[in-house]
Amino acid sequence: MTGMLSALLLRLSEAGAPALLWGRQAAPHFGRAFDRLLARGILIEHAPATEWELCPTCECGLEARPIRKIDGRHIAACPLDRGGDIVLDDDDLRSFRIEPAALVREIAAVSGFGAAPSEVAPGVWHLGMSATRTVFLAISEAALAQPGLIATLRMVERSAPITVIAPTPPASERTRFAEAEILHVDVGACIGEDFVLDHARLEPPHAFAPRLVIGRAARSVMLDGVPKLLSEQAFKLLVLLAEQALKSPAIVENRVIESHLWGSSIHRITSEPREPVRALRDALVGNSADSRAVRSLVENRRNPNGYRLVLTPEEIELKP
Ligand SMILES: [Zn+2]
Incomplete structure (x- = not known):
């Protein structure tokens, strides 16, 4: 239970201070570990709530509704509609600030x-x-x-x-x-x-060396430890695909490739990325043993139409 409590407090803290833990969320965790967090000032208990949020679509005009004690029970009463009343228990009224x-x-x-x-x-x-x-x-x-x-x-x-x-x-x-x-x-x-x-x-995962190493300034490409010779256009396309594969989603749409390679103002009849992609695949294959596997590293995608480099961010190193 305490493991879940630490995860809960961290998740509640993500939205920034002040992060609040309500009694109802806290109740399953009450016990020694919880008391320890109170003693160490990680959780600070507020005074019991005296007001409650309005009914979801209420038009009573109040900022919050007062909590009344009726027949020994806490009631957040709606001034307009008794059906909107909420019965609260003692834990509901408790809240804790996360420090x-x-x-x-x-x-x-x-x-x-x-x-x-x-x-x-x-x-x-x-x-x-x-x-x-x-x-x-x-x-x-x-x-x-x-x-x-x-x-x-x-x-x-x-x-x-x-x-x-x-x-x-x-x-x-x-x-x-x-x-x-x-x-x-x-x-x-x-x-x-x-x-x-x-x-x-x-520590960074050292399980494997990057499969694809691109040197932007040197215009160098290394795939699985083998240097590859790329034309200027193929290199430009590979860098574009690699940059995108480091983010997500990895897919680069055809129109993005077109404007990247030829500029958006140039209308060319042959402005289809198919040819440059084929040239890039050819260049990456070079003298690789498994040419089929290498070709499939640049994958055709549909909806949206485009291409994707089939490498994880850890498998790509994009140097300046
Ligand atoms: Zn109401």
């Missing part, structure tokens, strides 16, 4: 970080070193999205590689962190029961 700083202190303490975490930007804490990386933690989505955060992290840690634990941001944000060589790890993926961090998750 982000205390929560982060707890995560650091139970996860073996010696020093207390320091807040380096609003809502972003420096936890310390894991095996090989300096670790930062942001428990709200807004904290990770704040402008200038990457520069701030780099000022705190100038040399060692960086891992940021945070709620998973949109794909565009993830790309910005990847380009800055900062590893993002989702909060839920690495913080488990009783707020203990799984340190193994803070």
Whole structure:
């Protein structure tokens, strides 16, 4: 049950402060572990609620309806319609504020970080070193999205590689962190029961070397360790597909390929990506043993019509 409680508190914290835990959500978790969170100031109990939200479509004109005690029961009474009355129990009236700083202190303490975490930007804490990386933690989505955060992290840690634990941001944000060589790890993926961090998750996956390595400046392409010779157009197309495959969805529509290769203003009768795609497949095959498998790396897609590079982001390295 406590594992679920830590996940619940972290999820509620993603929307930013103040994060509230209502008594009804909390009730299944009441017990020693819950009391410990209260004692450590991670949860702070509010005074029992005296008002309740209106009925969903109420036209009573109130901001909130008062909670009355009638015959020993708490009733959130609708002034217009008794059918809208809600009967509440004692737990319903309870609520707890989640204290982000205390929560982060707890995560650091139970996860073996010696020093207390320091807040380096609003809502972003420096936890310390894991095996090989300096670790930062942001428990709200807004904290990770704040402008200038990457520069701030780099000022705190100038040399060692960086891992940021945070709620998973949109794909565009993830790309910005990847380009800055900062590893993002989702909060839920690495913080488990009783707020203990799984340190193994803070290291980048080294299971395999990237299959496709593209050097933009050098115009070099390496596939499965074999250098490939590409025409200027095929190279341009491959970079476009690779950039998109690093985001999601990986598919690049025909019209995007057309305007990328020929510009949007040029109307060409032959402006179909089919030819350039065939040339790219030919070039990638080069002297590969399994030409069929290599050709299928550039996959035809329908609805929308386009093409997709069949490689995961981890299998692609796009160098400047
Ligand atoms: Zn009402």
